[in-house]
Amino acid sequence: MANVTVIGAQWGDEGKGKIVDWLASRADAVVRFQGGHNAGHTLVVGNQTYKLSLLPSGIVTGTLSIIGNGVVLDPWALKAEVEKLAGQGVDINTENFAIADNCPLILSVHRELDGLREAAAGA
Numbered sequence: 001m002a003n004v005t006v007i008g009a010q011w012g013d014e015g016k017g018k019i020v021d022w023l024a025s026r027a028d029a030v031v032r033f034q035g036g037h038n039a040g041h042t043l044v045v046g047n048q049t050y051k052l053s054l055l056p057s058g059i060v061t062g063t064l065s066i067i068g069n070g071v072v073l074d075p076w077a078l079k080a081e082v083e084k085l086a087g088q089g090v091d092i093n094t095e096n097f098a099i100a101d102n103c104p105l106i107l108s109v110h111r112e113l114d115g116l117r118e119a120a121a122g123a
Helices: 016-024 057-061 075-087 108-121
Strands: 029-032 041-045 048-052 064-067 097-099
Touching (some): 016 029, 016 057, 029 057, 041 057, 048 057, 048 075
Antiparallel strands (some): 041 048
16 A cells, blocks of 8 residues: 555544544554544444544554654553553554654653643633
């Protein structure tokens, strides 16, 4: 398959997830290149429903899924998502999942600093 990039033109549900899911089953890799865990998408494959926030949709079919360096990655959100999918029978391993080595992280200290800034700003 030739290199294909699917980019949305608006916020919200515009159907790009359905196209990416269809393409993922035919692709060598699916890369999430931006965003964070505050967005999500739901996949229905057969009778199984998968709710994803960080992981690219290719992960449920075993397609190599990569979190790129434009994604702001919360390690705890990723851990919870991986555990949830593992409970649904999705095998996530080093053969089908990778994270860019320069992917920015959201850590506990960032949440705490944000809270302190908000409190200091007042009303």
